[in-house]
Amino acid sequence: xxxxxxxxxxxxxxxxxxxxxxxxxxxxxxxxxxxxxxxxxxxxxxxxxxxxxxxxxxxxxxxxxxxxxxxxxxxxxxxxxxxxxxxxxxxxxxxxxxxxxxxxxxxxxxxxxxxxxxxxxxxxxxxxxxxxxxxxxxxxxxxxxxxxxxxxxxxxxxxxxxxxxxxxxxxxxxxxxxxxxxxxxxxxxxxxxxxxxxxxxxxxxxxxxxxxxxxxxxxxxxxxxxxxxxxxxxxxxxxxxxxxxxxxxxxxxxxxxxxxxxxxxxxxxxxxxxxxxxxxxx
Amino acid sequence: xxxxxxxxxxxxxxxxxxxxxxxxxxxxxxxxxxxxxxxxxxxxxxxxxxxxxxxxxxxxxxxxxxxxxxxxxxxxxxxxxxxxxxxxxxxxxxxxxxxxxxxxxxxxxxxxxxxxxxxxxxxxxxxxxxxxxxxxxxxxxxxxxxxxxxxxxxxxxxxxxxxxxxxxxxxxxxxxxxxxxxxxxxxxxxxxxxxxxxxxxxxxxxxxxxxxxxxxxxxxxxxxxxxxxxxxxxxxxxxxxxxxxxxxxxxxxxxxxxxxxxxxxxxxxxxxxxxxxxxxxxxxxxxxxxxxxxxxxxxxxxxxxxxxxxxxxxxxxxxxxxxxxxxx
Numbered sequence: 001x002x003x004x005x006x007x008x009x010x011x012x013x014x015x016x017x018x019x020x021x022x023x024x025x026x027x028x029x030x031x032x033x034x035x036x037x038x039x040x041x042x043x044x045x046x047x048x049x050x051x052x053x054x055x056x057x058x059x060x061x062x063x064x065x066x067x068x069x070x071x072x073x074x075x076x077x078x079x080x081x082x083x084x085x086x087x088x089x090x091x092x093x094x095x096x097x098x099x100x101x102x103x104x105x106x107x108x109x110x111x112x113x114x115x116x117x118x119x120x121x122x123x124x125x126x127x128x129x130x131x132x133x134x135x136x137x138x139x140x141x142x143x144x145x146x147x148x149x150x151x152x153x154x155x156x157x158x159x160x161x162x163x164x165x166x167x168x169x170x171x172x173x174x175x176x177x178x179x180x181x182x183x184x185x186x187x188x189x190x191x192x193x194x195x196x197x198x199x200x201x202x203x204x205x206x207x208x209x210x211x212x213x214x215x216x217x218x219x220x221x222x223x224x225x226x227x228x229x230x231x232x233x234x235x236x237x238x239x240x241x242x243x244x245x246x247x248x249x250x251x252x253x254x255x256x257x258x259x260x261x262x263x264x265x266x267x268x269x270x271x272x273x274x275x276x277x278x279x280x281x282x
Numbered sequence: 283x284x285x286x287x288x289x290x291x292x293x294x295x296x297x298x299x300x301x302x303x304x305x306x307x308x309x310x311x312x313x314x315x316x317x318x319x320x321x322x323x324x325x326x327x328x329x330x331x332x333x334x335x336x337x338x339x340x341x342x343x344x345x346x347x348x349x350x351x352x353x354x355x356x357x358x359x360x361x362x363x364x365x366x367x368x369x370x371x372x373x374x375x376x377x378x379x380x381x382x383x384x385x386x387x388x389x390x391x392x393x394x395x396x397x398x399x400x401x402x403x404x405x406x407x408x409x410x411x412x413x414x415x416x417x418x419x420x421x422x423x424x425x426x427x428x429x430x431x432x433x434x435x436x437x438x439x440x441x442x443x444x445x446x447x448x449x450x451x452x453x454x455x456x457x458x459x460x461x462x463x464x465x466x467x468x469x470x471x472x473x474x475x476x477x478x479x480x481x482x483x484x485x486x487x488x489x490x491x492x493x494x495x496x497x498x499x500x501x502x503x504x505x506x507x508x509x510x511x512x513x514x515x516x517x518x519x520x521x522x523x524x525x526x527x528x529x530x531x532x533x534x535x536x537x538x539x540x541x542x543x544x545x546x547x548x549x550x551x552x553x554x555x556x557x558x559x560x561x562x563x564x565x566x567x568x569x570x571x572x573x574x575x576x577x578x579x580x581x582x583x584x585x586x587x588x589x590x591x592x593x594x595x596x597x598x599x600x601x602x603x604x605x606x607x608x609x610x
Contacts (some may be wrong), residue, residue, distance in 0.1 A: 008385050015379055015387060022376075023396045025458070030403070032422060033411050048422035093300050100297030104290055112298060121512075121573030122309060125519045125541055126562040129548050129555055130315030131308070133324065152304035164596070184293045198599060213404045215522045216541070220549050231406040235526055238410055249414060256407045264402055268395040273599040275398065275463060276470035 030261075037251035044246040056247055063248040067241045072255040075230040078144070080259075082218070082229060083211040085148035090207045091200045093152045098161035099192050103174055113162070120155040125216055132220050142224040147217060157203050160278060164199040165192070202274030205267060209260060230256040313566070320559035325552075341560035351561060353535050354543035361449060361524070361539065362517030365456035370509070372457075373464035378494050380465075381472045383480065394469075397462030405459065409526035412455055416441040442528045445536035452537050455523050464509055471505035472498055504579065511576045515569050521545065540565055 032049055040056040064070050101113050135146050169192055177187045193200075218229045236242075237252045264271065320341050324332040335341065345351050376397070380390055387393075400408065415422045419438040427433045442448045475498070483493045499506075521541035524531065531538035531546075538546075540561065548558030 012385055012387075015385075019376075019379075019387070019389075019393050023393060026396045026399055026462070029408075029411060029415070030399075032415075045420050048417075048420065048425045093304070096297050097301040100294045104294030104297070106291040106294035109294060118574075118577055119305070119309070121515055121569070121576055122313075123515060123519055123566070123569050125521065125544075126566040126569065127309070127312040127316050129319055129544070129559045129562055130317075131312035132549075133319060133555065134312060134315060149304065150308035153301050153309060155305075158301065167596075178290075184290070184296075188297070198596075202599070209402045213402075213406070213522075215404075215406045215525075216545070231404050231522075234404070234406040234410050238413060238526070238529075246414075246420075249410075253407050253411050253414075257403050260403055264399060268398075269391065271402070272391075272394050272398055272466060273601075275466045277596065277599045 033250050034254050036247060037254045039247050039250075041244060041246045041248075044250075048246075057251070060245070060247040060251040063242075063245050064252070069225065069239075069241070070233050070236045070252055071228075072230070072233070072252065074226065075228055075233045075256070076259070078222075078227055079212055079229040079231070082144050082147050083208050085144065086151035086211045087204050087207045089148055090151040090154045090157055091204050094154050094157035094203070095161050095165075095193065095196050095200060096188065097158045098165050099169075099188050101158075101162055102165045102169065103171065103188075103192070116155045116158050120159060122155075128217065128220060135221055142222055142227050144222075144227070146221055147211075147214075151207065151211070154207070157207070160203060161196065161199060165196060168195050168199075199277075202270070202277060205263070205271055205274060206278070209263070212260065316559045316562055316566075319555055320563050322556050324555040324559075335556070341556040342564075345557050345560045345564070350535065350538070351540075351543060354538045354540045357449070357524075357535070357537065358518055358520060358539040358541075361452050361456065361520060361537070362514065364449070364453040365460070366510075366513055366517065369457045369461045369464055369513075370506075372461045373468055374499075376461075376465045377468035377472055378490075378498060380469055381498075382490065384484075384490065394462070394466060397465060399462070400459045401463045403459075405455075405522035406526055408455060408459065409523045412451060413442075413527055416447075416451065418442075443533055445533050448528050448532040448536045452524050452527060455527070456517075456520070460513070464513075467505060467509060468502060471502040475501045507579055508576070511572055511579075515572055518565060518569060 031051070035050055035053050036044055036048070037060060038053040038055065038057045039050060040054065040059065043050070043054055043056070064072065097116075101109055101116075135141055135143075140146050173191060174187055177191055178184075182190070212229075213231060214229075215231045219232055222228060222232070234253065234256055237249045242249050242252075319332075321334050321338050322332045322341075323335055337343070379387060380394075417424070418440040423441065424433075424438050427439065428435045433439060441451075479497055479501070480493065483497050488496065519541050520539045524537040524539045525542050525545065528537050531542055544558045544561050544565075547554045547561065
């Protein structure tokens with residue numbers, strides 16, 4: 001019995017060592033990024049890693065004004081408009097589509113749903129040349145709508161919403177609302193949507209994050225520098241202008257992901273539970 | 283009453299119309315258009331001047347006969363495999379540790395939150411961050427090498443000049459960004475296994491290792507296959523990190539992936555849209571085959587089991603939500 005207990009202690013010791021090592025591995029790069037954003041170029045070239053912040057945050061920020069290409073505030077708003085717009089489109093219309101499949105019996109319902117399953121995995125990147133040509137042909141390059149509207153069709157989200165809706169939405173309530181004289185669209189907005197709120201919230205977070213992080217599509221569809229999103233501006237930080245401005249580069253990198261850190265620290269438990277919930281769909 | 287119920291069917295169509303229209307416009311049309319461009323000499327945007335090639339498969343022949351394309355294709359697989367294998371091994375190990383009933387690990391919530399964090403941070407930012415870490419002549423890794431005495435203090439290494447290092451860092455970043463995600467997916471899969479099976483194994487005297495290989499693994503096969511295929515589909519489109527980490531796709535195209543190849547062909551420099559489209563369609567074909575495997579696996583999945591798992595996760599999820607509301 002005693003040897004068993006000792007074995008268990010040894011096991012736990014190694015497990016915690018592993019977990020703490022991995023935790024440091026995950027936090028450390030971001031820590032260095034944030035701290036170095038507050039240090040001067042001289043400090044960083046002396047020793048590139050420091051654990052405590054220094055006082056050069058404002059000086060580093062002022063460098064951005066010297067070269068106007070990296071404009072964190074403008075980039076923030078551009079990214080925000082696209083991400084919020086795409087999130088609203090994706091979440092609302094996916095729930096609407098799922099409701100159409102769950103709440104009504106129509107002839108092609110099953111065929112339509114099978115179709116959604118079939119197209120779920122179609123990758124966005126390999127169709128980008130056709131899409132870009134189309135967007136340029138109608139002169140809509142540099143228009144955020146061309147990045148927002150495609151979110152209306154999100155097959156995997158429709159699938160998720162359907163799986164969530166089947167056990168949660170009682171068709172009897174829908175039926176009784178009808179008897180009370182409610183219109184179908186009203187029933188969806190006032191009865192189905194509130195029930196779907198938890199599922200919509202998680203899916204909203206994930207759509208927001210993935211749209212925010214997207215690089216390929218905005219890079220191709222938004223050639224005008226004024227329309228650049230934050231991830232696009234990241235590549236500017238690699239440019240010659242910032243070659244000797246170490247602190248500013250780290251500060252710029254921090255600024256591009258600041259909203260993500262805030263979202264994550266406020267909602268992390270919720271996001272983790274959402275990943276687990278989403279994984280079930282597979 | 284029954285007759286009246288029937289008349290609601292049309293709303294099913296109405297509610298699905300926005301999806302269908304958006305799909306036609308933003309998904310199907312671009313696919314068809316990309317395919318058509320693959321047969322043309324389209325070179326500048328916006329333009330109405332393009333012609334089908336005399337040799338209709340000219341672009342396809344050109345791309346598939348090009349060494350750079352196969353280098354990119356090979357790199358994509360190499361970069362995916364070298365990040366996927368360690369990622370899955372570590373994720374399975376962590377999932378087994380976190381779901382082990384015999385010795386509970388404290389601080390699970392904290393570790394999950396930390397391990398998942400890199401996954402939601404912008405890949406472009408992470409790529410440039412690592413470019414700076416491996417900076418030449420000055421950078422944290424060079425500093426570290428000096429401090430540890432690996433290199434002399436006047437000897438700075440230009441890490442990305444080396445093919446293996448450049449590839450290794452891309453794989454490492456991918457691994458580092460995704461193992462937390464895979465871990466959470468596997469944990470939720472293992473929690474879906476009926477606890478009686480584990481109890482029975484324990485009563486029978488199975489060791490931790492035996493239990494893992496004979497009970498846990500066989501029971502999460504489907505979820506593992508799901509991870510494999512989705513990761514592969516994502517991996518074949520790998521772009522952000524190889525595009526930004528090393529300038530000009532690394533030494534002798536060491537980190538050139540197919541997505542980078544398509545980008546270089548179509549959107550950078552010479553604008554060979556036709557060839558880019560041909561390469562895109564080649565990738566599309568491969569991914570479509572993988573996706574159909576996925577499709578059949580999902581269709582075969584036991585619906586009842588899926589619903590049970592879904593309910594259980596929903597409960598967990600609501601708990602987290604409640605905790606969140608309580609916290610505010």
